[in-house]
Amino acid sequence: MGKAIIFLMFLIAGFFTRAYSIELSLILLGLSIVVISREIYPYIVHMMHGGLPLNHLECLRKICFSYSGNKPCVYLGFQVLDCRHGCYDLNEKDFWLSSLSFFSTAFTAGGEYIFITVKGEMFIVLKVCEYEGKRIKDELKSMREAFLRGFELLGCSYRVLAGSELKGLLRPPELIEVKTNPVRQLLTLISTILVSGLFPPLVVILALEILALSSGKGIVYKVSIQNGGLKVWGLKKATVTYTYPSLREIYTRARVVYSIVSTIPFMAMRLKPAPWEIAASLDSHAYRVYEMGTALDKLSMLHESQKYFFASRRRWERREPVFLVNGLLIAPKEIRDTMERMGLHFEPDMLALKTLE
């Protein structure tokens, strides 16, 4: 909302200042595009490539690998087959304690973890990127050990995915490969250059096009239109992070997810344990905003600080680990709306497919 207002302010100011100074007007209009560049970038990527480029994925017997820039990445996948208990037969306390101990032990060895849910089936992919082959091997090994320890604690059985299965998950059938059209890319660039000569603020668009082209190594995918009603949604915000939900609330959400999970066509969440500084920033931000709020006597700031205090209390009192998260949902709007009520706000975002990289 804030961004939209700033964009409009720059845009209107750009038009009104035109009579006084053309240069100032053009700068303001250019700035208005800069403000919304993040929002329009996915469309530019789509315009340049006809979809979204994802890293090329090669798979062997049990693992897949790709390159993130020049850094090799290795993926190892598991399917969760069965757990001794679930939210269907546990009470909220037991559900919470088991799940928390899983999240506190299984994801402690660095790397990234991609949770994929396909129509009620659950897969977890371990991902590690390192320059040295030996380090990749060591890190993957320790990730695997920690992860399986967590599984044991949770009482779940699993199987290791074959490379081909893993590839099918990271490049699901909802995605179809698209051939890039170099002629179209060239024509788009030339026309933008020509138009930005006449209207300089479009230089920002040109820069975004070049950025999109440079990030376009790999295979381009788009969501198949045959899957009617499916849309690509990206996780924008966890609206529950700055609250202090009771265990009962968390349990109830889990029960709702359990009841709808078989209807979710595809959901992927990439978790990365947050570095200590980021996790600790919850506290410092809460204090800072509180101090500012009291100094300025601003209720809104005091309220904001309270929200951060909630998150901070969860970290200290309930020992909840902090993660950095990316989310992708390929689903109809109804599922997205349900996830919203679960505290996860998704918006249409083609770039969210990058969660699978």
Add this chain to the structure above:
Amino acid sequence: MVLAGDVIPVLSPLAVVPPREEGQGILLGVDDKGRNIYLNPYSLPNVHGVILGTSGSGKSTLSRHIILEAREKGVKAWVIDPHGEEAYKRLFDNSIKMTVDKINILSIPGWSHEEYASELSRYIELIYAYYGSRNVIRKLILRCLKEGSLSPMEKFVDEDPDISRLYDDLIRIHGDAPTIAELSDRDIYFYFPTMVSQEIGRLSIQVLLLLLQGYRRSQGVKKRLEQIIILEEAHLFSKYLLSLYKEIRKWGYSLIAISQLPREFDIRLYQLAGFVLVLSGSESYIRDIAALFSITNDEKDHVLFASRGTALFFRQGDPRPRKVFLRIREEAFS
């Protein structure tokens, strides 16, 4: 940035992964996730089962469904039904009206004379309340077996009213044919005339089950399930069922005991059974079930608030009952 509690409801395997389900076997229905629920004889330690449900909950309909499903898989079925239901009869080409149609109870493959006489006399003592007469009865049965007829017993009819009663009942059951070997190979519905004393009913069923036990034993160990016996009003044989449940798994047949209330059976029967199917019933009935198995409120509600068509399915080795919405075959309905 998220805290674990934000993603646990969505990413914890405990919130996503349902209990693993069989992909084959006897189809019972679907669970609350819409998955087919099967009774797979080969994934259970034994296929002896118990079906419970109050009157009108659909126990017999479910057992007819199981018979039809089992038949498709090449498994023969016997139904032993003290009441005699037309709906069962329709499913069978062969039916035997016990005490009217005879069976040979003195041809006893798989049993030695002594062993059979001992076993039968033990149950006769219980059924007729002839306490203390077990050895006398045993001796008489032994003589009958040796001579191949009931005539040794006939000699004592005028002397002892208890023997007279027993003889009267046995003569109504016994005939030269068919033998147990002939019966065992067929799908048969055993039933009784409407008015029959409880003693002769229980004696007939007891003899039938003993004969089958011996015959199947004589056929040697079987790897696959060949025959299921559905026993209505099974609580009348609670003690005998215990010994059957312990012994007969390896002989290739299984016994499904049907009754109304969980308390009617010895608790050990539930500990031995490979599966238990609980149909709907009253609140106190469900409380009794909850005393036997750990069930959640959801699971209680599943069988409490539906009068028909729902069941809880317990399997040995899996403490999580499945909430089944039964998918009964059309032909199974009465």
